[in-house]
Amino acid sequence: RQNVRFFSDGTEARQDGFRACRRCLPDETPDWASRTMVVSQMCRIIETSPRTPTLAVLAKSIGYSPFHSHRMFLEVTGVTPRAYAVSVRTAVLKTNLSASERVTDAIHGDQAVSASQFYADMSRGLGMAPSTFVKGGKGMTIHFATAASNIGTVLVGATDKGVCAVLIGTGPEVLFRDLRDRFPAAAIIEAGTELATTITQVVSLIHEPETATNLPLDVRGTAFQCRVWHALREIRPGQTIARSEEHTSELQS
Numbered sequence: 001r002q003n004v005r006f007f008s009d010g011t012e013a014r015q016d017g018f019r020a021c022r023r024c025l026p027d028e029t030p031d032w033a034s035r036t037m038v039v040s041q042m043c044r045i046i047e048t049s050p051r052t053p054t055l056a057v058l059a060k061s062i063g064y065s066p067f068h069s070h071r072m073f074l075e076v077t078g079v080t081p082r083a084y085a086v087s088v089r090t091a092v093l094k095t096n097l098s099a100s101e102r103v104t105d106a107i108h109g110d111q112a113v114s115a116s117q118f119y120a121d122m123s124r125g126l127g128m129a130p131s132t133f134v135k136g137g138k139g140m141t142i143h144f145a146t147a148a149s150n151i152g153t154v155l156v157g158a159t160d161k162g163v164c165a166v167l168i169g170t171g172p173e174v175l176f177r178d179l180r181d182r183f184p185a186a187a188i189i190e191a192g193t194e195l196a197t198t199i200t201q202v203v204s205l206i207h208e209p210e211t212a213t214n215l216p217l218d219v220r221g222t223a224f225q226c227r228v229w230h231a232l233r234e235i236r237p238g239q240t241i242a243r244s245e246e247h248t249s250e251l252q253s
Contacts, residue, residue, distance in 0.1 A: 162216030209237035
């Protein structure tokens with residue numbers, strides 16, 4: 001403790017002869033609008049680079065330390081640079097797969113990842129193996145059940161991993177077509193009693209949002225989508241949340 005001095009703020013410390021950290025540059029921390037622009041620049045670098053840039057490369061491109069760049073990116077977007085890069089890469093690989101007859105063609109078309117990383121990222125992003133995606137979900141089995149609710153007909157679809165779709169509409173036929181459009185080559189089978197408890201829980205949740213439930217889920221989305229879903233789950237029933245200008249800038253970036 002004898003080697004430490006305490007100050008109420010940075011101004012007082014500077015007046016006593018101390019300087020700010022030359023690595024994280026706290027005196028040069030931009031305001032929210034400027035940070036959003038800087039992070040947008042990092043996003044564009046990630047999106048246009050043939051290989052996923054390292055944090056050190058991103059930091060150097062904007063003139064900040066890796067630590068400060070990482071913190072700023074997380075504050076503005078809510079996800080890490082790596083999570084954003086994986087989302088971007090997965091979208092590119094998905095496009096390549098859609099246009100390719102073979103999985104290996106898509107792998108060679110993307111210089112950013114190895115074959116093992118390709119399979120890992122695609123499986124996480126799509127909820128299925130790349131070869132299954134190429135075949136339009138062929139080989140997947142989805143059981144579904146429908147029930148009436150106070151806001152319309154509810155359809156619940158589930159794989160062996162958990163609920164993959166909850167659709168609400170005017171009738172079972174319309175909802176079934178919607179489910180088929182989402183999973184065009186999967187085997188879609190009307191459930192017997194195996195989904196009875198699940199669809200009862202879903203309908204109860206619609207009628208009484210405050211009802212606690214812990215359904216197993218088989219969800220697929222980007223890093224930003226998962227973040228939005230998580231934020232929505234944090235809103236209490238009956239609570240109104242206003243989106244601020246900061247959140248609007250964040251989504252636009």
